[in-house]
Amino acid sequence: xxxxxxxxxxxxxxxxxxVLIAASIVMIIPFGWMILTSFKTVTExxxxxxxxxxxxxxxxxxxxxFEKTDFKHYYLNTAFTALMKTVFPVLFSxxxxxxxxxxxxxxxxxxxxxxxxxxxxxxPVFYTPQYLLMSKWGLVNSVTALWICALVSPFATFMLRQFxxxxxxxxxxxxxxxxxxxxxxxxxxxxPLVKSALVAIVIIQLLWSWNELQWPLIxxxxxxxxxxxxxxxxxxxxxxxxYPILMAGALMAVIPMIVLxxxxxxKFIEGVAFSAHKG
Amino acid sequence: xxxxxxxxxxxxxxxxxxxxxxxxWSWPAVYSIYLSFLKSxxxxxxxxxxxxxxxxxxxxxxxxxxxxxxxxxxxxxFVPLTLVFSTFFAVLLNAKIxxxxxxxxxxxxxxxxxxxxxxxxWVVLFAHDYGLINYVLGTDVAWISDTRFAMFALVIVGVWGxxxxxxxxxxxxxxxxxxxxxxxAEIDGAVRFRKFRYITLPLLTPTLFFTTIVLMIGATQxxxxxxxxxxxxxxxxxxxxxLVYAYYQNSFxxxxxxxxxxxVDMLLVINLILTGLQFAFQxxxxxxx
Numbered sequence: 001x002x003x004x005x006x007x008x009x010x011x012x013x014x015x016x017x018x019v020l021i022a023a024s025i026v027m028i029i030p031f032g033w034m035i036l037t038s039f040k041t042v043t044e045x046x047x048x049x050x051x052x053x054x055x056x057x058x059x060x061x062x063x064x065x066f067e068k069t070d071f072k073h074y075y076l077n078t079a080f081t082a083l084m085k086t087v088f089p090v091l092f093s094x095x096x097x098x099x100x101x102x103x104x105x106x107x108x109x110x111x112x113x114x115x116x117x118x119x120x121x122x123x124p125v126f127y128t129p130q131y132l133l134m135s136k137w138g139l140v141n142s143v144t145a146l147w148i149c150a151l152v153s154p155f156a157t158f159m160l161r162q163f164x165x166x167x168x169x170x171x172x173x174x175x176x177x178x179x180x181x182x183x184x185x186x187x188x189x190x191x192p193l194v195k196s197a198l199v200a201i202v203i204i205q206l207l208w209s210w211n212e213l214q215w216p217l218i219x220x221x222x223x224x225x226x227x228x229x230x231x232x233x234x235x236x237x238x239x240x241x242x243y244p245i246l247m248a249g250a251l252m253a254v255i256p257m258i259v260l261x262x263x264x265x266x267k268f269i270e271g272v273a274f275s276a277h278k279g
Numbered sequence: 280x281x282x283x284x285x286x287x288x289x290x291x292x293x294x295x296x297x298x299x300x301x302x303x304w305s306w307p308a309v310y311s312i313y314l315s316f317l318k319s320x321x322x323x324x325x326x327x328x329x330x331x332x333x334x335x336x337x338x339x340x341x342x343x344x345x346x347x348x349x350x351x352x353x354x355x356x357f358v359p360l361t362l363v364f365s366t367f368f369a370v371l372l373n374a375k376i377x378x379x380x381x382x383x384x385x386x387x388x389x390x391x392x393x394x395x396x397x398x399x400x401w402v403v404l405f406a407h408d409y410g411l412i413n414y415v416l417g418t419d420v421a422w423i424s425d426t427r428f429a430m431f432a433l434v435i436v437g438v439w440g441x442x443x444x445x446x447x448x449x450x451x452x453x454x455x456x457x458x459x460x461x462x463x464a465e466i467d468g469a470v471r472f473r474k475f476r477y478i479t480l481p482l483l484t485p486t487l488f489f490t491t492i493v494l495m496i497g498a499t500q501x502x503x504x505x506x507x508x509x510x511x512x513x514x515x516x517x518x519x520x521x522l523v524y525a526y527y528q529n530s531f532x533x534x535x536x537x538x539x540x541x542x543v544d545m546l547l548v549i550n551l552i553l554t555g556l557q558f559a560f561q562x563x564x565x566x567x568x
Contacts (some may be wrong), residue, residue, distance in 0.1 A: 012471075016371045017378075023368065024385045027439070031388065033411060034400045045403075050414040096296035103289040104282075111297055118304040120554045122500050124523050124543050128314060128536050129307030152299030182288035211393040213503045214523075218531050229395045233507060236399065243403050250396035261391045265384055272390060273447050276493055 038062070038247040045243040061244035065235065065252065068245075073224040074231035074253075078210060081146040081227060085209040086202050089153035094198065097160035098186040102172065112161075115154045127218055134219060145219045146227065150209070156201045159274070163197040164190060196270075203264070203271035210257050228253040311547075314540035333541040343542065345517065346525045349430070353521065354498035356434045357441075361494055362487065364438060365445035370475065372446070373453045387443040394440065398507035401436050405508075423508060429515035436504050441497075445490050452486030453479065492557045499549055502527065522546045 037045050038061055040054040065071060099105075100112050130149050131140070139145040167190065175185045191198075216230040226234060235249045261268045318329045337343050368386065372379055389397060404411050405422035413420060422432040460478050469477070502523040509519055520528075522542055530539030 013374065013376055016374055016376055020368070020371055020376075020382050024382060027385055027442075028388065029411070030397065030400045030404060030439070031392075033404055034396075037400075037403055046406075046409045048409050050409055050411055052411075092295040092299065095292040099289040099292040103285055103292075105286040105289040108289075111293065114305060115296060115300045118300060118308060120551060121304075121308045122496075122523075122543075122546055122550045124500065124502070124526055125311050125547050126304060126307040128530050128540055128543070129310040130303065131531075132310075132536075133303075133307070149303040152296045152303065154296075154300055154304065157296055182285055183292065186292070207391060211395075213393075213395050213506065214527065217506075218527070229393055229503075232393075232395045232399060236507065236510070246399055247403065250393075250399045254392050254396045257391045257393070258388070261388070262384075265380075268391060269383065269387055269447060272387075272444055273451070276444060276448055276490075 034247045034251050037243050038251055040244050042242055042244060046241065058244070061248040062252065065245050065249040069231060069235055069238065069249070070223040070226065071231065071249070071252065074226055074228045077143055077146060077225065078227040078229075079256075080143060082206050082209040084147040085150045086205040088151045089156050089205055090198060090201055092151070093153050093156035093201070094160050094191060094194070095183075095186065096157050098164050098190055099182070100157070101161045101164035102169075102190075103182055116158050118154050119158065124214065127215060130215075131218060141220050141222045141225050143225060146216055146225075147209075149215075153201075153205070155275075156205070159201065160194060160197055163194045167193050197274075199267055200271035200274045203268055204275045206260075207257060207268075207272070308547075311540050312544055314537055315544050317537050319537055329537075333537050336538065337541045337545070342517075343525070346520050346522050346542075347545070349519055350499055350501070350521045352430060353434065353437070353501055353519070354495055356430070357437045357498050357501075358491060358494045360434065360438050361441045361445055362491060364442050365449050365490070366483075366487070368442065368446045369449040369453055370479070372450055383443075383447065386446055389440045390443045392440075394503035395507050397440060398436060398504045401432070401508055405432050424513055424515055426515045426518045429509055429513070429519050433501070433504055433508060433519050436508055437498075437501065441494065445494065448490050449483065449486055452483050456482045488560060489557075492553055496550055496553050499523075499546060499553070 036053060039057040039059065040051070041058050044051050044054055096115070100108060126149075134140050134145045134148075139148070171189055171193075172185055175189045180188070211229060212227070213229040213233070216227040217233060220226055220230065223234070232249055232253055235246060239245045315333050316328060316330060317326045318332070319326050372382060402423065407413065407419075407421040407424070410422070412418075412422065420428055422428050456479065460482075461474060464474050464478060499521075500523050501521045505516075505519055505521060505524050506527075509516055522545065526539050526543040526546070529535050529542060
C-alpha cells in the first residue's frame with residue numbers, strides 16, 4: 001500500500017515537471033524570439049516559411065537602432081528619471097510615514113487620509129491637470145517633467161507607515177529618554193529597522209519608473225526628451241516592419257531591468273508582491 | 280521633550296509629502312472633475328462653464344459605449360484566465376517539487392519586462408504571414424489586424440504578463456493553509472481533487488478575492504499593450520479601444536481635454552466602485568486570518 005502510494009507520488013511529480021517545463025518554454029519564447037530576430041536580416045525575419053535561427057548572426061541592427069534614433073538620450077533620460085523617482089519618494093515617504101505612525105499631532109488622521117486617498121484614483125485621471133501644470137511652468141518637453149510629479153509617493157508613505165506600526169516601541173522610548181528629537185530617533189533608531197521595506201520600495205519605484213509609458217508619451221515629444229518606453233513607440237513608427245531593428249531596440253530597453261532582476265531575484269519578487277497589496 | 284515641539288517635528292517631517300501630494304496629485308484629481316464641466320478654447324486659455332454638456336455628449340456617443348464594452352470585455356476575459364492559470368501553476372509549485380526557484384524566476388520574467396517592449400515582440404510573434412504563432416499552430420489568422428481576433432491577442436499578452444505575480448500571491452496563500460487539514464483528509468481517504476475542492480479552494484477565497492479585485496482594477500486601465508500591439512492605424516483598433524486609450528486620444532491627439540476628462544472620470548467611478556467592494560469584503564474576511 002505504502003509503496004504504491006510513493007510510486008503514485010513520484011509519477012505525479014514527474015507530470016508536474018513536464019507541465020511546468022512546457023509552460024516555462026511558452027513564457028520565455030517572446031524573449032528568445034526577441035533575441036533571435038534582432039540577429040536576423042530583414043529578409044530572414046520576414047521569410048516564409050519561418051526561419052527560426054539566423055544563418056549568419058547580424059549585429060548591425062543594434063548599431064542602427066542606436067544611430068537612427070536618440071537611443072543614448074532614451075537611456076540617460078530613463079535612468080535619471082528612475083533615480084529621481086526612487087531617491088526622493090523614499091526619503092520623503094519614510095520621514096512622513098514615521099511621523100504618521102509614531103507621533104500624535106493634531107490633524108494626523110485627516111492629513112493621512114488626504115495623502116492616501118489619491119491611491120484610489122487611477123493614474124490617467126491625473127494626467128491632463130498635471131500636463132496643464134507642467135505647461136504653466138514651461139516644463140512640457142523637458143526631462144524635469146518626467147519625474148517632478150513623482151517626487152512624493154502616497155503609496156510608499158502608506159506602505160512604510162504599516163512597517164513602522166509593526167515595530168515595538170521600547171527601543172524608541174529609550175532614544176527619547178536619551179534626549180533624541182523625533183528626527184534623530186527616526187534617522188538612527190527606526191530607519192535601520194525598516195531596511196527590507198525600503199529595499200522593496202526602491203525596487204518597485206525603479207521598475208515602475210523604468211517601464212512607464214503613458215506619462216512620458218503625453219508630456220514629451222522632442223526626440224532627446226523621450227524615455228526608452230516612449231522612444232520605442234517612435235522606433236515603431238520609424239521602422240514599421242523592420243523587425244530586427246525593432247527587436248534590437250526592445251532588447252536594449254529591457255536588458256537593464258532583467259539583469260538587475262537576475263542579480264536581486266528574491267528582492268524583486270518580494271518587492272513586487274508587496275506592492276500588489278496597495279489596494 | 281514636550282509635546283508641542285514633537286508636533287513641530289511631525290509637521291516638518293510630513294511637509295514634503297503632504298505639500299507634494301496636494302499639489303501634484305490631490306489637486307489634479309479634483310481639477311480633472313472640474314475640467315469635465317468646462318469647454319476650453321485656445322489650449323485652455325479660455326474656459327466656459329458648460330455644465331453637463333460633456334457628459335451628455337459622452338452618453339450619446341456610440342464610440343464611448345463601444346469603448347466601455349471593450350474595456351469590460353477585456354476584463355471578463357483577462358481576469359478569469361489569469362486567475363485559472365495562476366492558481367493552476369501555484370498548486371503545481373506548492374507540491375514541494377525541485378527547481379521551485381527556477382520556475383519562479385521564469386514565470387516572473389514578464390513582470391519585469393517593459394510592457395512596450397513586450398508588446399513589440401508579440402507583434403512579431405502574431406504576424407500573419409511570417410509569424411511564429413501561425414507557423415507553430417498551423418493557423419492562418421491575422422491575429423492583430425482582424426477585428427475578430429485582436430481582442431484575443433491583447434488578452435493573451437495581458438495574461439502572459441500577469442501570471443507570474445499572481446501565481447506567487449496565490450502560492451503565498453496556499454502556503455498559509457495548515458498542513459494538518461490535508462493530513463486529516465488523507466486519513467479520511469480523500470483524493471487529490473477532493474482535497475483541492477473542499478480544503479484548498481475555500482481557504483484560498485480571501486487571496487483569490489483580493490487578486491481578482493487587483494486584476495480588475497488593472498484591467499480597467501489597459502493602455503500600453505493597445506498602443507504598441509494594436510497601434511493607432513490598425514483597422515481593429517475600434518474593437519479593442521479601452522477607456523484609457525480613448526481618453527488619451529481625445530485629450531492629446533484631438534486636443535479635447537474636457538471631453539477626455541469626462542471619459543477618464545467614468546473610469547474613476549468604475550475604480551471607486553471596485554475599491555469600495557474590496558473594502559466591504561475585506562472586513563467580512565478579517566475573521567479568517
